[in-house]
Amino acid sequence: MKPFLEVKNLNVSFPTEDGNVNASQDISFEVALGETLAIVGESGSGKSVSNLAIMGLHNPARTIISGQAILNLESGPVDVITAPAETVRRLRGKAMAMIFQDPMSSLHPYYSIGDQISEAWRLYNEGNKKDGLKKATEMLDLVGIPDAGRRVNEYPHQFSGGMRQRVMIAMALVNNPQLLIADEPTTALDVTVQSQILQLLRDMQKEFNMAVILITHDLGVVAEVADRVNVMYAGKIVEQAKVDEIYYRSLQPYTMGLLQSIPRVDQLDSHRLKTIPGQPPSLIGLPAGCSFRARCEFASHVPGNLCATVAPALEEKAPAHLTRCHLTSAQLLELNTSDVRGSHN
């Protein structure tokens, strides 16, 4: 069976006065039903941009999108990049749903929670307002909001941040979507609430057997929920593998840097936290060669001037493990375990 979502060579760019901002380039990945794909990367690496393109939420007048994003629906495959806007609109909220980073501002302040969930449900179901409110109450109950019957009539400002994110999840799931895109759903929440929301997302995924794309910059979150991981840098996927491969056998200097910059409780305070030096490059007119080379510790191990002249392709260097690097997997594994770990101790 084909995976539910197949993204092939997706490019998104924004024309500006200074030139095209190539926000995401040559993005290819798949997500199957019941599977969680995490997309990791720093701000501006193209995580959200590529997923907003799948949802069709970019302003078409200000965005150039090419490539494919195929939803394998029961009724047949639909490429949401080339399909008419009206077709894509009718898939939003039904086949694919999205929740956003800031639950404080993502709900309409003037409508009750029940009205907002009911509106989403009634868009795709026959039923009057009363049925909609009943459905909304059920959903609130499902996402763990206590006293749902009363709270369904309340307004967003009467809910805490975590509760609002639960409302957003309830609203996204009201029409049983097969794909849920969660764009940094826990970034605006405090840590205890974060893990509750992640647990809820996991439970809901089981309940509805959804394909989930989790966009985050928090590698702790990734370890907790993801099956597979895409690591993005400067608009490109630089590593794509199962979550264990990423954490234990990473074949990508950038991912290694990210992993080492996570503070750990088992390391002494004398151990200075490692950072990746420098800044990500501007996405306007990226120079030739590898986008990460200026910050890469391993660039010196690559013979000749290869890093500066040739952009590495995304290649399978281990089974089901893709990476963009001129080094071989053996070299990478060796560098990952010895060289870097010691260098800052």
Add this chain to the structure above:
Amino acid sequence: MLKFVSRRLAYTFAVLVLVSIVVFIIFNYLPIDPARLTCGKSCFPALIEANRHRLGLDVPWWEQWWRFIHGLFAGRSYAEGSAAIVCGAPSFGYSFNQHSCVTSLIGQAFPVTFSLAIGSFILWMIMGISLGVLAARFKGRMPDRIATVFVLVGTSLPTFISGLLILLFVVLKFNLINPIEMGQWMSPFSNPWGYFKEFIFPCITLALAYAATYTRFTRSNVIETSSEDFIRTAKAKGLSSGVILRKHTLRAALSPILTIAGLDFAGLLGGAIITEQIFNLPGLGRLSIKAVLTDYDLPVILSTTLLAAAFVVIANLVVDIAYAFIDPRVRVA
């Protein structure tokens, strides 16, 4: 909700009392002696004093104020015996210049001002909001450019110019109103066509200036609201762009406009001086400007000032209550 309304009502009442006291204090210290103005060249001190007593100006301002308030609720009479003048409640006092109770002067002028205010209000709200929404929807395209020009012209053209232009080049040029009839109050019930003809041009004049402001305000509010996160959520739900605009964007974008609209309307109820003057409409604006400039008619000045203040304060109350129905965040606070 009941608590909210009663608290706001008490507040409104207090503001009105305060305004009336301030107005009385100001008029008490004006360097004008209304008693001196009651008689012309033949004045002598005894007559002035007698008139002062007749006008009720021989007592301190707080007593004058109390008599005024008392008269509002119980009516008031001036002079004694056969020359007694009685102004029934609610009495705003008696104008010795116009030989009439102020209440009846206001009663004649208010329908004129109200017609002008409500007519222009409806016109400018329709024009301003629809043009503003169009401009926002087609930002940077033709409708937006037309709206920009309209806003520029509307805001930079003062009413006394646009009013005169309309009067000269539309009303008089095409003989739309008999100049002799102009300025006579036409009842909308007995003479609806005459009423319409009399008020449509002053209403357009007044509406043009306001519509420009409202176009600009609507446009920027709609554009700003369109980039809100909750609009993106509405899109992600799969709602059509029409529903998003009507139900989600406009609901949030137009609510603040209600506040200014209420206050602008109330401000006009106090009298649109320039427009009334140009089109010779006998409204509150004309009544008060005449009282100030030619007659020093203190009871009229006092009453129209208080009335204008009352309209604004009451409009504030109405807007606040309406806002509580529109915005749930205000309701609970």
